[in-house]
Amino acid sequence: MICRFLILLFCLSLSFSGFNLASITANSGSQAAPDGRSQMLSRMDSRAQHFGSLSRQIWEFAEVGYKEVKSSELLKSELRAAGFQIQEGIGGISTAFIAGWGQGKPVIGILGEYDALPGLSQEDIPQKKARVAGAPGHGCGHNLLGTASAFAAVAVKDFLAEKKIAGTIRFYGTPAEEGGGGKVYLARAGAFSDCDAIITWHPGSENRASLRSSLANISAKFRFYGQASHAAGAPEKGRSALDAVMIMNHAVDLMREHVPESTRLHYIITNGGSAPNVVPDFAEAYYYARHPYMPTLDGIWARVVKCAEAGALATETRMEMEFINSVYNILPNDALAELLDRNLRRVGGVRYSVEEQAFAETLRKTFPTDTALPLGSQEQIQPPDEGYGSGSTDVGDVSWIVPTAQFTTATYVPGTPGHSWQSTACSGMSIGRKGMVVAAKTLALTAVDLFTESGRVEAARASFNKRRAGHEYRSRIPANQKPPLNYRDK
Numbered sequence: 001m002i003c004r005f006l007i008l009l010f011c012l013s014l015s016f017s018g019f020n021l022a023s024i025t026a027n028s029g030s031q032a033a034p035d036g037r038s039q040m041l042s043r044m045d046s047r048a049q050h051f052g053s054l055s056r057q058i059w060e061f062a063e064v065g066y067k068e069v070k071s072s073e074l075l076k077s078e079l080r081a082a083g084f085q086i087q088e089g090i091g092g093i094s095t096a097f098i099a100g101w102g103q104g105k106p107v108i109g110i111l112g113e114y115d116a117l118p119g120l121s122q123e124d125i126p127q128k129k130a131r132v133a134g135a136p137g138h139g140c141g142h143n144l145l146g147t148a149s150a151f152a153a154v155a156v157k158d159f160l161a162e163k164k165i166a167g168t169i170r171f172y173g174t175p176a177e178e179g180g181g182g183k184v185y186l187a188r189a190g191a192f193s194d195c196d197a198i199i200t201w202h203p204g205s206e207n208r209a210s211l212r213s214s215l216a217n218i219s220a221k222f223r224f225y226g227q228a229s230h231a232a233g234a235p236e237k238g239r240s241a242l243d244a245v246m247i248m249n250h251a252v253d254l255m256r257e258h259v260p261e262s263t264r265l266h267y268i269i270t271n272g273g274s275a276p277n278v279v280p281d282f283a284e285a286y287y288y289a290r291h292p293y294m295p296t297l298d299g300i301w302a303r304v305v306k307c308a309e310a311g312a313l314a315t316e317t318r319m320e321m322e323f324i325n326s327v328y329n330i331l332p333n334d335a336l337a338e339l340l341d342r343n344l345r346r347v348g349g350v351r352y353s354v355e356e357q358a359f360a361e362t363l364r365k366t367f368p369t370d371t372a373l374p375l376g377s378q379e380q381i382q383p384p385d386e387g388y389g390s391g392s393t394d395v396g397d398v399s400w401i402v403p404t405a406q407f408t409t410a411t412y413v414p415g416t417p418g419h420s421w422q423s424t425a426c427s428g429m430s431i432g433r434k435g436m437v438v439a440a441k442t443l444a445l446t447a448v449d450l451f452t453e454s455g456r457v458e459a460a461r462a463s464f465n466k467r468r469a470g471h472e473y474r475s476r477i478p479a480n481q482k483p484p485l486n487y488r489d490k
Contacts, residue, residue, distance in 0.1 A: 037448060040159050041347075041441055044151070051151040051440070052433040054078060058143035059428040062116040062136040064488040065176030068095045071114040071143075072173055075099075075150050079171055082154045083161075091185035093483050097173040098191060099150075101157045106457045107168040108156075108447050109192065109402075111200035111395065112149035113142040113177045118488060122421040124428035126362040130421075137424040140178060141203025141411050144427055144436040148201065151436075152443035159448055167451050170195070174394070176483075179219060179288075181325040183394035184475055185483045187401055195402045197336060197460045199446050200395060201439045203427065204408030205416045206373055207349050208382040209341035215264060215290035216329040217392035218301045218476055222248065222308045226317040228281035238279025239316050242272050245283040248311035252287075252304060259300055264290040264390065270490070292329055292388045294476070324484050326476035328396035329388065331467050335459035336405030336446075341384050343445035349379040350410045350434045359431065360413040363422055372415025378435075391418075400473035403460035407442065411435030 058071045072095040076086050084099035120137030121130040131137070138144075153171040160169060172191065176182040192198070224245055229238030252265055259265075266288040273280030289304055291297040305321065312319035352360060360375055373382075398404050412418075412426040412435075426432045450456050 035452075036159060036163060037445060040155055040444060040448070043158070044155050044437070044441055044444065047151070048437045051147050052436065054150075055143045055147035055433060055436055056428065058114055058147060059138050062121065062138055063114075064118055064136050065115040065178055065180035065182070066093065066095060066483065066485045067488065068114050068175050071095075071146070072097060072175065075112065075114065075146055075173060079150055079153065082157060084153070084157065084171070090191055091189040091483065093175060093182060093185060093485070095173070095175040096182060096186055099153065099171040099173065100168055102160055102166070102168040104166045104168065106196040106450060107170065107194055108450050109170045109172055109195045109198045110149045110153050110443055110447065111172050111174055111183075111198060111398070112146035113174055114146035115142055115176050115178050115180070117178055117419060120419070120421060120424045122424035122428075124425050126359050126366070126425065128366070128421050137421070138427045139419045139421070139424040141423060141427040141432060142177065144203050144411050144432050144439070145201065146173070148436045148440040149443060151440040152447065155440070155444040156447045156451075159444075160451065165451055169447060176487075177394055179325055180484060180487055181327055181394050181477065182483070184327065184397045184477055187397055188475075192398055192402050196457050197450055198398055198402050198404040199336065199340065199443055200404070200406045201443060202406060202408050203411035203423075203432070203435065204418075205410055205412040205414045206377060206382050207344060207380065207409050207438065209337050209344055209384045209407040210405070211332045211334065211337045211384050211386045212330070213292060213332060213388040214330040214396055215292055215388065215390065215392045216294040216297045216327065216396065217288060217290045218297060218326045219286070219288045219324045221270070221284055221286050221322045221324060223284045223320045223322065224282070224312060224315075224317045225320070226279065226281045226315065229279045231277045231279050235279065240279050241283035241315075241317050242280040244311040244315040244317045244319065245269055245272065245285045246311075247314050248285060248308045251307035251310055255303060255307065260291065260296065262292050262388075263300055264288070265304070290392055294328055298476070323478060323481065324487050327392050327394045328400055328473065328475070330393070330396045331399040331404070331464070332386075333399070333403045333405045333460055333463045333467070335456070335463040336403060337384055339446050339449055339456065340405055340407045340442060341381075343449070344407055344409075344438075344442045345381050346445065347438050347441045349381060350431070350438060351379055352431065356431050359429070363413045363425070364415060366422060367415065367417060367420070369415045375414055377414050378410035397473075397475060400468065403464040407439075409435040409438045409442070
């Protein structure tokens, strides 16, 4: 009896002193936080298998840029069933859409992608074996990217509805990230004009919030038209379009010595003629040029075009250029990156089962690992990094319009190169799906913070204004150009 009286007296003294008993619960990892975040994460755990199944379906669809009909329909159906309003055909693109829920400010967007890469079909095993020879595959993990983002959007919507919090959550369904520039055309259609912040992620081989920029990119197809003739019987009457392509390529290769070190130049010959004994009257090369700074890239690209003109001049052929795409380098956002890092650390990394560990050990024997993080690093969260990466993305254009930040999770075995059969295999199996859930939870927590924590949206805008000061954003895609809906066609 005396003991109960003393306990009652202790509790009353805490109450009068202003001590908050709820704070004990909030800081306990084993108990639910009173603000609802822990409950949200628990509900996400219960739905992880369902969204993992969706990611596997998109992995099997493996649809290339602007052709993601089944993939986009699957995500739209899921979001519609969750209560989102769907706007379709954004920017004149049938596979682009916006799913929104709520009303008023702030408007927080989550980006989703779902296009596959040509020629990377692969079984979900640690040996190279195509599911369908020559077919596309998800070597960049966009089956995971789009699904995790949709998963997060649904979780945030449920949180806002339950807590009766004002604001709008949006999922942006953005096709053709891989060289098609889908987000640029969504931006032109005003899709991001009223958005307060954008968060996104990307599959990778490590868990890390990013302050890195990316490489600006310009791409085009160069077509040469010559004169066909018998290559042995009347070669003097022919004018080889293939010769023009080869001269262009050689000129660009010589140019590599005389461009900034951070420049990247890539090409493939997409058409080199039909038979050795016929002088090719048509040939085509597909070019990418990249640099961390768009104004510098402008000058490099002008020189690439001169190389094409030189090829045509030297061979007495005609050259036409089809401008395919251009994307900006990413404008990092310090405030959003800090928030993503905090929440990624709360969620934690990826732990392998015995079977997954065996898969990872076997897979790592198929690529060099001298510069890779060790096996086991998938459980850790790496510190945010700065500088610039070697890839390009149309997320860059969005980041110059609205405060934007992204992160990666370990959906691949540590060290796995992107755009490879190995990354395709990881994206279709349980390792990829575990990393996808880490991403979905991190996105959901970060969106909730932006809705509920005072000053977060304003801090993101301040970071955006500081980074952008003194710089201009102007898409290099011609104003009258329509989306290259068939850019993947051969």
